[in-house]
Every structure is written in C-alpha cells, then in structure tokens.
Amino acid sequence: MLTLISICVKITMFNREILYGEVFIIYNDEFYSQNETFDDFDDNDTLEKIKEHVGRHADKNHLNIGLFTDTFTPDINGVSVSVATLRNELIKMGHNVYVVAPSLDTKLSGTTFSEGILRMPAVKLTGLYGYRLARPYSLKALSYIKAMNLDVIHNNTEFSMRILANVASAAYNIPYVYTCHTLWEDYTYYINKGYFDKSSRKLVGLYTKHIANNCDEVIVPTEKTARILRTYKVCKSMHVIPTGIDTERLHPDHIDKVKLAELRQKYGLENSFCMCYVGRIAKEKNMDFVLDCVGELKQKIPEFKFVITGLGPAVDEMKAHSEELGQQDYVIFTGKQPSDQIQYFYALGDFFCTASTSETQGLTYIEAMASGCPVIAKKDECLNNVLIDGVNGFAFDTEEELIDSVVKFHDMTEQEKEKMKKKAIEKADEFSSANFAKKVLSVYYEAIKNGRKGQNKNINDKVKI
Numbered sequence: 001m002l003t004l005i006s007i008c009v010k011i012t013m014f015n016r017e018i019l020y021g022e023v024f025i026i027y028n029d030e031f032y033s034q035n036e037t038f039d040d041f042d043d044n045d046t047l048e049k050i051k052e053h054v055g056r057h058a059d060k061n062h063l064n065i066g067l068f069t070d071t072f073t074p075d076i077n078g079v080s081v082s083v084a085t086l087r088n089e090l091i092k093m094g095h096n097v098y099v100v101a102p103s104l105d106t107k108l109s110g111t112t113f114s115e116g117i118l119r120m121p122a123v124k125l126t127g128l129y130g131y132r133l134a135r136p137y138s139l140k141a142l143s144y145i146k147a148m149n150l151d152v153i154h155n156n157t158e159f160s161m162r163i164l165a166n167v168a169s170a171a172y173n174i175p176y177v178y179t180c181h182t183l184w185e186d187y188t189y190y191i192n193k194g195y196f197d198k199s200s201r202k203l204v205g206l207y208t209k210h211i212a213n214n215c216d217e218v219i220v221p222t223e224k225t226a227r228i229l230r231t232y233k234v235c236k237s238m239h240v241i242p243t244g245i246d247t248e249r250l251h252p253d254h255i256d257k258v259k260l261a262e263l264r265q266k267y268g269l270e271n272s273f274c275m276c277y278v279g280r281i282a283k284e285k286n287m288d289f290v291l292d293c294v295g296e297l298k299q300k301i302p303e304f305k306f307v308i309t310g311l312g313p314a315v316d317e318m319k320a321h322s323e324e325l326g327q328q329d330y331v332i333f334t335g336k337q338p339s340d341q342i343q344y345f346y347a348l349g350d351f352f353c354t355a356s357t358s359e360t361q362g363l364t365y366i367e368a369m370a371s372g373c374p375v376i377a378k379k380d381e382c383l384n385n386v387l388i389d390g391v392n393g394f395a396f397d398t399e400e401e402l403i404d405s406v407v408k409f410h411d412m413t414e415q416e417k418e419k420m421k422k423k424a425i426e427k428a429d430e431f432s433s434a435n436f437a438k439k440v441l442s443v444y445y446e447a448i449k450n451g452r453k454g455q456n457k458n459i460n461d462k463v464k465i
Contacts, residue, residue: 053113063095066152067154070133071131072099078182079181082243083099085243085433095441101119101120101134103121103122105132107122118144146171146172150174151174152175153168158182177219178215179220180218216450217239222240222382224382242366247370247429250371252347252371260347267348275352280311282313283313287355288321291306295325305330308334342367351393352375356380359382372424376396376402377395388427391420
C-alpha cells in the first residue's frame, strides 16, 4: 500500500505513472517496454476462450461491456456486491458483460477465463480485508481486452485493475466510465497508522482527482460523494446513481421460516429483542461507539441482544472490547457468512444499527430495510432521503440519542413496528437492481455518444491478435 501512495505522488506531480513491480513506464500515454519477458506467464488458451465467448455472444443490438474491479464475488463488500448486481442485471437485458478482476488467491502467474470473467494473477493483501493486488499491465492482458471488442469500459476501482482499464481505454479508444465507490480519505489509517493524516488525505484527494478527471463519465452513489469529489477539484459532470440491490431475495416473504428459527436457536435468540449489524468490522465503522451503548441498553431492555455478522481488521479488537465490558452473554459475533445466506442474518434482527460515517452510500442500510429491518444509524449525509427519522428508522448523533432511539422502538406497539418495517421495505424498493442497471446503462450510451478523445497508437501497434 505504501507503493500506491508513491504512485499517487508521481501521477499528480509529474503526470506519469510508474507501476510498482513492473519494469516499464507510461509518460503522457506513450508506452516504453524494457522487459517483454514479464508477459511469459499467461495461459495459452485464455485468448482462444475469449474469442469463442465473443463469437457466441455477438449481437449488434446490445453492448459489450467491461467491468474492471479489484474485488468481486465471492468477496462480500459494497463494491463486489455492486459490480455483481450490475453484471447480473445487464446480462438480463441481453448485454454481453465481461468482468476483469484479480485471482481469488495469491497467484503469480496464469490467467483464467470462464463465463465472461477474466481473472488476473494477484497477491492477496491479508492486512486489508483480504483484498488482492493484481499486476496492472501486460501486453497479453491488453490483447485479451482487445479481443473482447468492448463498447465501453467501466472502472470500479482506484488500484491495479484501474491501471489496466485506463491503458486499454487509451490503447483502443474505448469510452471510459468510472464509479467512485469509496472515499479513501477515511481509510488512510491503514497506511499511515495515524501519522501524517492531513497530508495523506490530501494525497488521496489528488489521486482521486487524477482518476476522475481522466475518464469520460463519472458515477457516484450519493450527493455526499459528489460534493466531496468537487472539493478535490474534480471537474467532470457526475451522475448520482445509488447502487441497486436484489430486493426480492431480501424480502421477508422469501425467508425460510424453519431455517430462520434454527438460526435463532443456534445463537440463543428465542424471545430476544435483537439488534443486528451486517458488514465489515473495521475502525472506520465506529463499532466501539455502539458497543459502549450496549450495556445500558441491556439494563433498560432485559431481553436485548446484539448480533454482529461479518469480519474485518478490527474484529479481534471489537471482541476484546466487548469482553472488557462484560457483554459475552448478549453480544454475539457470527463471523463471515455466505453472501447467498446473508438475508437470514438481517432477518435475525428486529432492527439494524450502525454508527459509521465513512459510507459513500451505505448498501447494508438499504439491504436491512429490504429485509424489513428499520435502521437506527448515526446521522450522515449519505442517508439523506434514505433514512427518514421516525418513519423507517431513527437517526442519532450521541450515545444518549442512540439509546433513546432503541428504547423508543422497543416500546412501540406491534402495529407501530409493523408500519415502520413496511415503510423500510418501501424505501428499499426505490433502490432495485433493475432501476440501477437502467440508469448506469444510460451513462454508457452517453459515453459512447460523446466518444473517447485520443488513443495510444504506440500501444495499439504493439498488440496483435
């Protein structure tokens, strides 16, 4: 990750990219290779598989779309869910969708291609949610992208796959769309451990500005994200498109009641008033704020329990903090759960609670609402027009307000609770995956209509298929 910061500095100050671990440089879209042997690792049949896939899915009436991401299924996080959701909906519309992503585990050589998904060799970063850092460039990788005959490239990352997306777009004159999923200034702690925080945040802003201003169209999930990007001096117009979710899968009517009862028994939740959290367990999620309120909630509501589902770099710290507070009997850490079962862990809760203010959109909030869980959350700009205080949940600023909100919800009549749950589901329906894909598709067509300016003929001439 320190290397990535050095890339930020070089890009911003000298308008060039020097790629870590590689012996080549790109200056102003001109390619200079110093060692072609870096390409010798690739599987011989990957290109043929891509060509065969292209032949089977050729359709002049639909788009060939490339989604570039550093995290994808089976990863469980907001970006991977967003990309997978978009891919599935675009395929339903008849479009041919490719995903370019890192290998699932550390893999220093060899690519794989199956069902439109190209996996690149990558190194697993165990210290950062298990994310993987892929080699950002190779001539053969570019030849794979060229074979896909893409109408549009949609970049969903700021790191290694972004570089490949950027080079491919320039090489083949492909319209380039970028979605800013993450405000990385909230994550600088993992790099600087609290030192030089102001400088680190400034570098992140400069790097994000560089990325956004060098694409054709920018998508952001909320007005909050758009506002922050403007403070970075991003000059592109921004399309505010909240990420969609599969509301049908999460709906309470589609939950297996027997299975849910078994889970309640497993975690000792029978006859409990249950607060739930689903997501990463990390410093920026502010979970210690919630845990500090749990003891008083237990005193006020004897049947209270808190179920926490997920993993992350702060999980051991939060477990230790909970134990120090003597919460072992009513705070339950379930660990990471399969993505196709996550609806049951929302369904365990009577309501969902979080104190995070680092979200660009807060997908888990909307997933909770789709599951029929009212949301009690710390006030944040990303929740504007999502969390309606007193209608589909409650918003708080202080620990006292969090506690009062939970007690208020507990003391409601069953009829009042059901009304709030219904309103939560209705709000989540506004974020359906189908509507999300339609809005993104309109941005693709706009990017294609406007065209990509310029192309890197030096790279284009080198890559032969």
